[in-house]
Amino acid sequence: MRNPTAAGAVSELAELVLPWLPPPDLAAAASASHAMRAAASAVTAARAADSARGLEAFPAPFVNPIDSQPYSYFIYTPFSLIPSAASFNAQPWGCAWSRTLGPTWPRPDLGLPLAGCSCARGECGGAGCACADAEAEAADASGAGMASLSECGDGCACGPSCENRRTQRGVTVRLRVVRQLKKGWALHAAEAIHRGQFVCEYAGEFLTTEEARRRHRLYDELASVGKLSPALLVIREHLPSGRVCMRVNIDATKVGNVARFINHSCDGGNLRPILVRSSGSLLPRLCLFAARDIVDGEELAFSYGDAKPNPKGLPCFCESSCCPGVLPAEET
Numbered sequence: 492m493r494n495p496t497a498a499g500a501v502s503e504l505a506e507l508v509l510p511w512l513p514p515p516d517l518a519a520a521a522s523a524s525h526a527m528r529a530a531a532s533a534v535t536a537a538r539a540a541d542s543a544r545g546l547e548a549f550p551a552p553f554v555n556p557i558d559s560q561p562y563s564y565f566i567y568t569p570f571s572l573i574p575s576a577a578s579f580n581a582q583p584w585g586c587a588w589s590r591t592l593g594p595t596w597p598r599p600d601l602g603l604p605l606a607g608c609s610c611a612r613g614e615c616g617g618a619g620c621a622c623a624d625a626e627a628e629a630a631d632a633s634g635a636g637m638a639s640l641s642e643c644g645d646g647c648a649c650g651p652s653c654e655n656r657r658t659q660r661g662v663t664v665r666l667r668v669v670r671q672l673k674k675g676w677a678l679h680a681a682e683a684i685h686r687g688q689f690v691c692e693y694a695g696e697f698l699t700t701e702e703a704r705r706r707h708r709l710y711d712e713l714a715s716v717g718k719l720s721p722a723l724l725v726i727r728e729h730l731p732s733g734r735v736c737m738r739v740n741i742d743a744t745k746v747g748n749v750a751r752f753i754n755h756s757c758d759g760g761n762l763r764p765i766l767v768r769s770s771g772s773l774l775p776r777l778c779l780f781a782a783r784d785i786v787d788g789e790e791l792a793f794s795y796g797d798a799k800p801n802p803k804g805l806p807c808f809c810e811s812s813c814c815p816g817v818l819p820a821e822e823t
């Protein structure tokens with residue numbers, strides 16, 4: 492006869508422990524007993540139901556019409572982090588209580604005296620706002636490099652509901668993560684998105700260039716044998732002269748948000764990357780906006796950058812007419 496007290500203890504333990512396990516350990520735990528298998532299946536189903544694990548406004552489910560992989564495993568952050576400040580390298584996923592244990596918007600107040608604006612309510616971003624940056628628009632219009640935007644931030648008197656913080660409230664459009672035959676996972680719109688609408692930040696770990704180079708070498712090796720889909724982006728800001736004045740490395744391979752599923756398109760795709768600077772923050776964030784109206788179900792894509800196509804690089808399956816057949820690759 493089964494002991495109901497022991498069975499209850501097993502399921503309580505399973506509920507506490509299983510959400511912390513990466514897929515191989517979850518599969519090993521599932522083989523321990525009937526009760527563990529049932530608990531592990533529930534965790535797997537909950538993970539597949541929301542890649543954003545309750546940290547965004549809407550769930551972003553995995554949909555896999557191709558094979559039996561129910562989800563892709565990674566650590567979720569709604570905004571980019573500096574690795575040393577990322578106090579977690581494991582995160583519960585697949586249970587009701589995991590939602591409370593991740594970083595959430597708005598970001599915690601760092602308590603530092605930072606530069607910012609002190610506009611009256613409703614005036615942020617206007618001509619008199621210290622956070623408005625007319626030059627950012629000018630750089631965009633000149634076509635020199637990536638466009639940039641300025642927003643209010645941690646140093647401002649306004650709160651998180653300020654109109655001039657439209658990229659700071661996380662992902663507010665419905666999305667799904669769809670498995671494809673050639674490109675692996677891909678991010679799709681799950682509702683119509685209007686031209687100019689903010690879609691998501693490309694969130695991940697901010698890396699030094701030295702660390703980015705180290706990881707690039709490692710990822711290139713793993714990717715060449717099909718063991719990894721690296722999501723390390725290098726963004727270069729240019730002066731009007733064309734010279735590079737800043738390099739930002741964002742790695743969403745292990746720690747990221749839904750943007751880590753966006754594939755590359757050689758023709759620029761339907762998303763426009765913009766560097767967003769918030770007052771009081773040292774590093775700009777890479778934010779993605781709809782470059783045109785996007786219909787429900789369409790795959791989202793952008794160009795990973797101006798790095799030259801590397802003849803020895805991975806094959807590109809974007810299918811745009813200008814595609815040279817290989818993905819842009821960084822020269823490390």
Ligand SMILES: C[S@@+](CC[C@H](N)C(=O)[O-])C[C@H]1O[C@@H](n2cnc3c(N)ncnc32)[C@H](O)[C@@H]1O
Nearest residue numbers: 674675676720721722751752754755807808809
């Ligand atoms: C940011 S991730 C995108 C999500 C990825 N497809 C996945 O399954 O996790 C970037 C990686 O996706 C793959 N990828 C992205 N765009 C691609 C394309 N146009 N053709 C082939 N593979 C692509 C490459 O492996 C690349 O390193």
